[in-house]
Amino acid sequence: MSELYPVCRVISSGVGLSIQDSGRPGWRRFGLPASGAMDAYSMVWANRLVGNSDWSPVLEFAFQGVKLEFLADSWIACCGARTEGDLDPWSGRFVEQGEILSFRRCVGGVFTYLAISGGWASDLWFGSCSANPRARIGGLIKVEDILYSQRKPNVGLFPGVSKRVVLKESKRDYCNDVMIRIFRGPQYEFFNREQVGEFVSKEWRVSSRSDRTGYRLEGGTLYTDKTISSEPTLPGSVQVTPSGQPIVTLNDGPTVGGYPKIAFVHPGDLSWLVQTSPNQNMRFQWVD
Template sequence: MLEVLDVSGLATIQDVGRTGWRRFGVPASGPMDSFAFHAANRLVGNLPNAAAIEIGAGEIELTALQDCVIAAAGAGFSLSVYIWDFPLWDSCFVRAGWKIRLRRNGFGMWGYLAVAGGIEVEPVLDSRSTYLRGNFGGLDGRLLQVGDVLRGGKPSRSLDELAARTLIQDARPVYRENPIVDVILGPQKDRFDEESIRTFLSSSYKVSLSSDRMGYRLEGPRLSPMGGADLTSEGMTMGAIQVPADGQPIAMMADCATAGGYPKIASVVSADLPLLAQCTPGKDSVRFRETTVETAQEKYRALMRKIKNGVVESNET
C-alpha cells in the first residue's frame, strides 16, 4: 500500500488500456509512453496489464505503508527512496515507512511508478486505466490527490527476488529533444497534394502548449487537404495525425476519441510514439520520416523483445 503525500501535474492510474469498448465510443486510454510503462511493470515482475502510476509534468511523493518493491521509468524525472537517489529503469526494495519521490529532472514529460503486484483498483469496462474526461477508471476517474491510499496486489515472486533488477542499457528507449519519428502515410494521403506531403515530411513541427493526453497539437507549415477538411467520421487510434481546416496537424494520443472527422495524413509508428509523447509542449519540435508498415512492425517487435528479455539482476551489469 502507498499513500500519496504530495502530488502535482497529471498523476493517474493507468494499465495497458481499455479495449473492446471503442465501438461504443469509449477511448482506449492507457499509458502515454507504453515503453516506460511496460519496462516498469516488467522490472517488478508484473504482468503487462498491471496498473501503475503515470505522472505527467509534475511531481509525486508517496509513503510505503508496507514493504514493497517499486520501479520507475520514463523521461524527465529522478527518483529518490528514503534518503537515497535511485536511477530509473531499476527495481528497488522499499521498507514500510520510507518515502518515494519522483521529481522533475531534465528532458521528458511522463514517468511511471510500478509496484510489485500492480495497483489494485476496481476495473471499469475491463480496465483500470483512468479516463479523465469520462470521469471513470483508475481512482474514481480522477487525478491522484493528497491522502489517496493505493492498494497493491500480490507480487509474482518474493520481494527479495524482485528487488535490485535493472533493464539493460541496450533495451532502453533513446529519448531525445526534437526527435525524428517514423510515420506511415495515409489513409487519407490522397487528400493532400505532393507539395503538402513534401512539406509534412521535410518541416519541423512544434508541440503546442495546448496538448494533453487526448492529443498533441503541432505548429508549423500549413497543410491543405484538397476539397476541404471534412471527412465522413471513421475510426482512429493513438498516433494518427489529423489535419483540420486550419492546416495544423494534431497527433492523437492515449485518450483520443474513437473516431474522427478530419483527414489523416499519416500515423506515428508504435515504436516511436514514446519519443513523441515525451516531447515538452511549447519547447520541443518533431520531424517526420516516412516508413512502411512492415518496417514499423519489425521495429516494434524488436523493441518489445528487448524489454521482455532485458531485465537482469543489477549485479550482472
C-alpha cells in the same frame, strides 16, 4: 476484490497522476476510447523490474511533482521520462516503510511509470483499470489518497538484491530530438506533393495545449480544401484541422473525427512521440 495492502500515501499528486494498464480495446464503436498507458514500452519495463506481468496496472504521471510516503516495505520501479529525484528512471529498488519518494524535476520526456510488486490495485471498468476521468471512469489521484497493491508488495523478491536496472540496450533516453516513422493516412491524397514534403521536412514541436487526448503540433501549417464526413479515428492518426494545425490523436481521444488524416504514426514509434516534451523537436519520415 480480495484483501488489499496499503502501500503509500500521496503527499503531492503532481500532474495527471492516474492508474493505467493496457487499456480497454473493443469499445470504440460505442464512442469509448481504449485509454491505457501513453508509453506502453516504459510501463512494461517498470513491471518487469519488479517481477510483475507486463500489463499489471502502473501509476502514470506527467513531468514532475509527485511525492509519495511509503506505508509498507515495497519493491518499486520507475521507467519513462528522465526525472531527478529519489528513484532513478529505468531502475527498481527496495523502499522501506516510512520512506518518502519525490520526483522533483523532469529534464526530458513527459511520462513516468511507477510499478509496485504485486501490481497497484484498482477497480475494473470494462475489464481495465485505466482511468479516463472525462468519461467518469476512475479519476485522477489526489493528495492524501492511499494507494493499495493487489498482493503484499515485498514478498520473496530478489533476496540479497538492493537494486535492479534495465539493461543499457533496452533503456530509452527520452531527452533527445526524435524521428517518427509514419504511414500514409487515409486522406494522404488530399494533400499535394508540396504539403506532403513540408510535413516531413519541417521540425515540429508539441504545443503545451496537449494532453492524453491528443498532441497539437506547432511549426507549420498544412492545407487541404477537401473535407470528409465523420470517420473512425485511431490513436496515432495525424489529423489536419481547418486552421492547418496537425493534431496527433492519442489514447483518450475521440473515436470519430471529421478532419482529414494525412498520416498514421508507426505503432512502434508512438511511445517515442508521446514522450516528446514541448521543448524537444520532432521530425517525421515516410515508411511507405
